[in-house]
Structure formats: C-alpha cells, structure tokens
Amino acid sequence: MLPLSRRAVLVWSVLLLVVSIAVVFASVVHSRRAGETVLAQVRPPFDAAAAEYQLRPRLEQALLRAGHDEWSGVYTYWDGENSSRTLLLVPGSGFIARQNSEGLGEGDLLRLGSAQWRDGRIELHDDYVAPAWPLLPQTLSSSLIPLRWGERRYLVGADQLARFARAVNFSGSEAYAAQNGAALRRGDETRPVSGLPPLPAAAQAYLRSQPLLLHVTSVDIVHNEIIDGGFQDVRRIDYRLTLSAGDGIVAGMQLQRDFSSVFDAAEFITIEQVDANAATAAYSDIVTPVGFLETRFRPDPARMDRPTRAELHGPRIGDVWSTGGSALVAMRVRR
Secondary structure (H helix, E strand, O other): OOOHHHHHHHHHHHHHHHHHHHHHHHHHHHHHHHHHHHHHHHOOOOOHHHHHHHHHHHHHHHHHOOOOOOOOEEEEEEOOOOOEEEEEEEOOOEEEEEEOOOOOOOOOEEEEEEEEEEOOEEEEEEEEEOOOEOOEOOOOOOEEEEEEEOOEEEEEEOOOHHHHHHHHHHHOOOHHHHOOOEEEEOOOOOOOOOOOOOOOHHHHHHOOOOOOEEEEEEEEEEEEEEEEOOOOEEEEEEEEEEEEOOOOOOOOOEEEEOOOOOOOOOOEEEEEEEOOOEEEEEEEEEEOEOOHHHHOOOOOOOHHHOOEHHHHHOOOOOOEEEOOOHHHHHHHHHO
C-alpha cells in the first residue's frame, strides 16, 4: 500500500491530467467555432446581379419554346404608390420582379427565385428580396391564383382577393384599377372582359352588382405611434369603426369612402366582424405631422405630439362607406 503522501500526489496528478485534457478540448472547440465565424464573415453575400444574369436567359428562352406553360409571360402589377412593376414568370423555372414596366432590364431588381405549381396556384420562392421601405412593402404575393377574366389573364395574390374585388367594384373592368392586388399579363390591357371575374367561391361575396352604403356609428383609436417612414418619421393611427350593416356585408370585404369619385387605394376599410345589424371594421392611416414642411428634413420630436391631420379629419361618426358595385360603375361611365 502506497504511503498517504504518495497517494495524494498520484490523485493530484490524475486530476491535473483530466483538467489539462478538458482545457485542450475546449480550446479546440472554441478555435473551430471561431474559424466558422470568421468564414461566415468573409463569405461573400448573395450576388443578386449574378443570379439574375444566369436566370434571365433561361426564362426568356423558355418563353420562346413552343408549348410552354400558358401562364408564362411578362406581367405588370402596382406597387401601392404610383409606379408599376414588371414580373417575368415561367412556372417550373423561376421569376424576376423589377421596378418599372418599360423594360425588363430597367429599374431596380426587387425579387427573384423559383416558381412552382402547387394545388392550382403558382408559388414563388425567393432567393433574393430587395429591402423595402417601411411604408412601401413588397406588393407581389408569394402565392398567386391564376384567373382568366374574359380574354385577360391575371395572377391574383391569395391574400389580395378582397383588394382585387374592391378595385373591380369601384372601377369595373378597367385594366389599371383591377391590377390592385393582381398582376395583369402584358398585352391583355385592351382585351375584352364580360361580367364579373370568376373569383374563388370564398371571395365571390366580395363582388357587388349593387352598391351598399354603411354609416359609421362609433369611432375608436386603438393604436397610435410614430414610426420610421424611410424618408422621415410619420404617425400611424389604427382605428376601429362600428357601422350599420345589412344583408350582403361579409367579413373580409373592403369598403371605400362614398365621396370618392375615383378609385383610391388608400381610402378603404376592411370589415372584421358582422353581427345582426352592425359591423366592425379596421382602418389604418399613415400621416405626416402638422408643420410637415418645417420638419421634413429634421423631425422635431416635440411636434410629433401635436394633433395630426388624421386626428383632426380622420373617420367620423356619420361618415358613409360604400361597397361599390357594377351598377355604380355603369352610372359613372354614363356620366
């Protein structure tokens, strides 16, 4: 049996050996992770220009081949401001979305990636998405429903059916108005349509042949904050309205102010819930503070607490909102 002192020395030696091994192992792991981090930092970012350079010829060649997908082509859609955008699409291959409708090679690259059919829809899978301004998000849905209306071909966003229906209700078959929430095949702008567009069954109720008018009975501000508008800070105000309702009003439907003589994408409300004689709706407003010209380039936080135009002239009790309808459109045309 070893003397106690020698036994203690042996135990301490074993412990030191174990600790040394642990330290070496930890150092190796840390070095490996550090190396991976450095690699991630020096790895070049996704080269969108190079990706487009490779993808565009494949898509353009696919359009020239006989027997290509009938929904392949060049489409135009609206960006929510006043500018059109161009979509080059070949289901089964890919897509490229750009600012401007004058030519596929002009303007800024917005999105590109693959496009595949799935359950009767065209699903877009992004490889690249350009940064969007907070107030001007990407308006092209990633799930597109092919819709043939007369001789026109539309791609309607699955989440934009109510918006598309509202555009039809207030502007009839005009190509520009009906692009809201949809992309229209280039060259189809002057092709004839008849009746109402064949929306999916769940969205048919959004279309109206006769307009319905709803009166606001209460107005509540549910959210009020200052946000980054990209160019300057602005105020966003979310309202909840209660309106008189009757037959034909359904949840999800979008209404427009009755005094609007032309289609205005900014002035609308979305019905959230419908009871026996009333409906609740959501309305959002993005406004600049009073004194906009004085604070445009150097926003003064103190001014942000002053009343905004929306607070002074926003939705009021007694306001009238309309569903629109083809009869209303026909009346405007006759005028």
